[in-house]
Amino acid sequence: xxxxxxxxxxxxxxxxxxxxxxxxxxxxxxxxxxxxxxxxxxxxxxxxxxxxxxxxxxxxxxxxxxxxxxxxxxxxxxxxxxxxxxxxxxxxxxxxxxxxxxxxxxxxxxxxxxxxxxxxxxxxxxxxxxxxxxxxxxxxxxxxxxxxxxxxxxxxxxxxxxxxxxxxxxxxxxxxxxxxxxxxxxxxxxxxxxxxxxxxxxxxxxxxxxxxxxxxxxxxxxxxxxxxxxxxxxxxxxxxxxxxxxxxxxxxxxxxxxxxxxxxxxxxxxxxxxxxxxxxxxxxxxxxxxxxxxxxxxxxxxxxxxxxxxxxxxxxxxxxxxxxxxx
Ligand SMILES: NC(=O)c1ccc[n+]([C@@H]2O[C@H](COP(=O)([O-])OP(=O)(O)OC[C@H]3O[C@@H](n4cnc5c(N)ncnc54)[C@H](OP(=O)(O)O)[C@@H]3O)[C@@H](O)[C@H]2O)c1
Numbered sequence: 001x002x003x004x005x006x007x008x009x010x011x012x013x014x015x016x017x018x019x020x021x022x023x024x025x026x027x028x029x030x031x032x033x034x035x036x037x038x039x040x041x042x043x044x045x046x047x048x049x050x051x052x053x054x055x056x057x058x059x060x061x062x063x064x065x066x067x068x069x070x071x072x073x074x075x076x077x078x079x080x081x082x083x084x085x086x087x088x089x090x091x092x093x094x095x096x097x098x099x100x101x102x103x104x105x106x107x108x109x110x111x112x113x114x115x116x117x118x119x120x121x122x123x124x125x126x127x128x129x130x131x132x133x134x135x136x137x138x139x140x141x142x143x144x145x146x147x148x149x150x151x152x153x154x155x156x157x158x159x160x161x162x163x164x165x166x167x168x169x170x171x172x173x174x175x176x177x178x179x180x181x182x183x184x185x186x187x188x189x190x191x192x193x194x195x196x197x198x199x200x201x202x203x204x205x206x207x208x209x210x211x212x213x214x215x216x217x218x219x220x221x222x223x224x225x226x227x228x229x230x231x232x233x234x235x236x237x238x239x240x241x242x243x244x245x246x247x248x249x250x251x252x253x254x255x256x257x258x259x260x261x262x263x264x265x266x267x268x269x270x271x272x273x274x275x276x277x278x279x280x281x282x283x284x285x286x287x288x289x290x291x292x293x294x295x296x297x298x299x300x301x302x303x304x305x306x307x308x309x310x311x312x313x314x315x316x317x318x319x320x321x322x323x324x325x326x327x
Pocket of ligand 1: 147316
């Protein structure tokens with residue numbers, strides 16, 4: 001098969017479409033003929049040499065894919081050759097074939113084309129596990145997501161609205177904020193021109209956000225704590241603003257607030273399977289029912305992965321950028 005390899009870490013040109021050995025479906029795994037994968041920020045870090053794949057996983061980038069089941073490994077039931085699926089991966093999505101633990105497979109939801117389903121697993125699993133399984137966002141609560149037009153943001157807005165939360169977003173341009181509003185966001189904050197703490201206070205009568213999903217890490221730590229409501233929950237999933245910050249513990253105590261930080265890729269197979277099962281139960285009916293949809297910026301042929309990385313690094317996209325295998 002062909003896959004995107006990274007012979008030497010570096011810029012987008014480090015991504016090379018090359019012939020490599022086919023993967024094999026091991027015990028408890030399914031082999032998928034990949035139709036599409038999606039670019040995640042983690043792939044850029046992997047390309048640059050800052051985020052090695054977990055031990056025992058594929059060396060190729062790609063944390064999600066969609067496609068068709070090609071082969072069933074030993075000990076797997078419930079799937080058949082030819083099934084249209086999408087999957088959460090620990091790596092290996094930028095390839096014509098990938099071996100996936102069966103617990104990380106999902107059927108392509110009703111009404112969604114198989115290629116577009118590649119834009120769902122990583123964002124849905126990340127948002128569901130953090131905003132709902134960890135932070136327990138409830139109907140009527142206020143939810144702030146930073147980077148509202150990102151892959152994660154576009155899904156977080158839709159899922160939070162689907163459960164009846166009030167949604168605030170930050171983004172860097174008016175056009176991106178407008179797209180967030182189309183997805184249901186109620187409070188639109190341009191992080192280049194406005195202070196999100198002040199804007200959120202005004203929008204909530206001084207109360208603040210019950211749950212914040214943060215991509216910035218250190219840079220926003222202090223202001224995120226300021227923006228939290230009493231009993232608020234801050235979940236950090238990204239470090240785009242650095243890794244070391246100063247925490248005002250007094251402010252956290254006074255608010256009886258909680259801070260959690262998680263990463264999906266490094267979790268054991270069983271934990272990923274539990275998240276995927278929860279997503280299938282709670283989110284898939286919303287997708288099939290047309291309440292939640294993948295937001296796809298564009299599709300690019302997989303051999304041109306470098307072009308897709310440039311787009312995501314420039315942040316000129318809204319939602320997900322897909323890489324489609326050549327037919
Ligand atoms: N921990 C996990 O398991 C996990 C899983 C998936 C993703 N993530 C993280 O989640 C984040 C989003 O991922 P993605 O793939 O959806 O990324 P993405 O589409 O590349 O989006 C990155 C976002 O960051 C926003 N941003 C940049 N500077 C900002 C600032 N000062 N304030 C607020 N927002 C700012 C950008 O907004 P503008 O374009 O408007 O500037 C953009 O929306 C990334 O940090 C990623 O690493 C974590």
